[in-house]
Amino acid sequence: MLTQTAVRNASWKKTASGTVPPAPQPQTGPLDLMGAQMSFPRNAEIYGEGEAADYIYRVVSGAVRTYKVLADGRRQVGGFYLPGDMFGLEPGDEHTFSAEAIAESKVLVIKRSAVMALAERDGEVARQLWNLTGRELSRVQDHILLLIKSAHERVATFLLEMAERESAGNAVDLPMSRQDIADYLGLTIETVSRTLSHMESLATIEVPSSRRIVLRNRAALSRLNA
Amino acid sequence: MLTQTAVRNASWKKTASGTVPPAPQPQTGPLDLMGAQMSFPRNAEIYGEGEAADYIYRVVSGAVRTYKVLADGRRQVGGFYLPGDMFGLEPGDEHTFSAEAIAESKVLVIKRSAVMALAERDGEVARQLWNLTGRELSRVQDHILLLIKSAHERVATFLLEMAERESAGNAVDLPMSRQDIADYLGLTIETVSRTLSHMESLATIEVPSSRRIVLRNRAALSRLNA
């Protein structure tokens, strides 16, 4: 079920399947052709933890974070999803994380039951779904490796990861706040900020504005990538 | 491909499908009927990181750990697998972690290609494989949540998890060493040991021998479970 917030903010629009997403993933195939596009303003909830996972999603523009809040208020960001990325495909039938738009975002919403029915008949689709879960799995495994590293290593790994995903030369445009980054890396906002400042002082990166980071010395970052 | 160590230590034995594993998982179905049983001595490698994922595995007796070693020698244990658990099913065709027997173990080894062929024809099997990956995914997601907690919380969570999986009253028999636990929890062996001692001093647990832990106050542990 879509969330109240989500529904409230929704601007439905049947999409002619001709719409080309900014950075399409190679591995999506028939899933491209399904679903309806919705818009979410900054910080709008797309779905909440514990809700029925009736839909799966694909980012068209903007960016999405998934997260979980622990009993005492600590928040862990599970992942960031950029244009072309699919998210919300859960093994069980409840979402285990919540999802929010980081910035104004357009998201393709696909009925899970439709996809499942399709997978039933078409082995190729089934394989694709499995693949998707598999990718997610290795992403999460990498995240674990990240969380045992030092603060410098975590930030370096994060920057390299973002650079790779955006692949816009050496400049990385971060859609997310320092708080989002901190909660993703398991650090405090202060530590993230200090680490970036330190890297800048070493000329490893440049930070022309807080959301824009230029990688000046990838080798140094890779060395930290451990 | 099976590892040198693995092959060297292997004692192949075609298993009459009548062999009943100690704690069968409910969700395995047809996969039960396939594969051959192998024995691995303590600390034997079952497969190595980067090897072709030609087989999937199911613990019959004993226990298995999967792990990854970072460039600088730090080791992260990805998970522990107890009798009935499947492991080694990777999305890609290379193992992303290594696997070793923690204690003398019997493992059912199943040819991946055979399972895939079966899944091709039988949607039920395909769904089961997907499910397996999904379970693994949520296990790993939980692991991430673990890694952002305090040492006490991590240990408490670990003990409750093990107690649940073994479900032998309040006594937990740990097949793994303190080092294994430490590497799973992202702590040092000293911190794990100290934390257990501290919990014992609070009468939350009893540690009659280093591998045996009795939960005396689950409520206190759950409170730490955050």
Next chain:
DNA sequence: CGACCATTTGATATGGATCAAGCGATGTGG
């Protein structure tokens, strides 16, 4: 222009790591 929010920077505190012994169980050779 002023208020607000995000970010940076500074000072201090602290949880867990590191370094270093000590201890107990297990096994081996004499």
Next chain:
DNA sequence: CCACATCGCTTGATCCATATCAAATGGTCG
């Protein structure tokens, strides 16, 4: 069968990376 080596674990002392608390700065929007 005992002495001793070994290994896994515990305990102690100290250090350090990162958290926490606090304030200053900067950027954005009405």
